[in-house]
Amino acid sequence: xxxxxxxxxxxxxxxxxxxxxxxSSPPMEKWEHLPSRVETATATLLDHLDAAxxxxxxxxxxxxxxxxPRLIRAVAARGHEIASHGFAHALAHRQSxxxxxxxxxxxxxxxxDAVSSPVLGYRAAGFSITPLIPWAFEVLREEGLxxxxxxxxxxxxxxxxxxxxxxxxxxxxxxxxxxxELPVASVRVGSRSLAFGGGGYFRLxxxxxxxxxxxxxxxxxxxxxxxxxxxxxxxxxxxxxxLGPVRAFKCYVGVRGAEAKFVRLLGASSWGPARDLxxxxxxxxxxxxR
Ligand SMILES: [Zn+2]
Numbered sequence: 508x509x510x511x512x513x514x515x516x517x518x519x520x521x522x523x524x525x526x527x528x529x530x531s532s533p534p535m536e537k538w539e540h541l542p543s544r545v546e547t548a549t550a551t552l553l554d555h556l557d558a559a560x561x562x563x564x565x566x567x568x569x570x571x572x573x574x575x576p577r578l579i580r581a582v583a584a585r586g587h588e589i590a591s592h593g594f595a596h597a598l599a600h601r602q603s604x605x606x607x608x609x610x611x612x613x614x615x616x617x618x619x620d621a622v623s624s625p626v627l628g629y630r631a632a633g634f635s636i637t638p639l640i641p642w643a644f645e646v647l648r649e650e651g652l653x654x655x656x657x658x659x660x661x662x663x664x665x666x667x668x669x670x671x672x673x674x675x676x677x678x679x680x681x682x683x684x685x686x687x688e689l690p691v692a693s694v695r696v697g698s699r700s701l702a703f704g705g706g707g708y709f710r711l712x713x714x715x716x717x718x719x720x721x722x723x724x725x726x727x728x729x730x731x732x733x734x735x736x737x738x739x740x741x742x743x744x745x746x747x748x749x750l751g752p753v754r755a756f757k758c759y760v761g762v763r764g765a766e767a768k769f770v771r772l773l774g775a776s777s778w779g780p781a782r783d784l785x786x787x788x789x790x791x792x793x794x795x796x797r
Contacts, residue, residue: 513779514731516563523744527633531749548737559773564781566630569594569614576621583622588780590628598635631657633665641796654687661700674729679793687788692731705734710761714768718775740766
């Protein structure tokens, strides 16, 4: 009997203007006044997931859940896992432990007001849990989370944890407590790690390369954790002005072809929600975070 290795299809559920950390990124007070694309763009993703029979994990921004609770209910009703992407899309390493906990609680309240299922997973904005804030994992555990998916095992524009394993592992929190970690799919190119499984890299790289890299990971027994945003496929989104040429390229390259690429990707591997990868987590390597 062939064992089917599932990969995790994850979506960071946020709007077109939730672009991190640019001088022109609108502050939260402005968000409600901007035209929204999140319902339309998410509907496209949901239809493709349904057509492929794939259940995914949606790491939902609490702000979006508070404003569009029906959208979160629709995602859950179609069988997908609802998880937390924090409330205000703030970089974790720019927050105090107290502020990080408050943002997490606020997101969990918004999600729990929208859907009745318990929230097991968390992903910080921009993979921003770094070695500077190892306490973040303790906060997640204390607030009842069952796994984290915030680690990018390399340097990243907004964070990253160079040296972290690229396969699932457990953070050893001490005192017998652990927190399972599902790092985002990456590949080493020289001394750098590339998060090929999502966002700008997904849109930039040829689809055949992405699919081959996933097969390569799977051949080593490692599931791939990919990540996309509704805006990655949204050809009709407004363009955020004032990004500068490099950020503008990263934010919008390949959006036009991304939908077809996504459909091919769904059909090319076995996919499930992130929580399904936690089976057997007890036997994963335990890593100390300090
Ligand atoms: Zn995000």
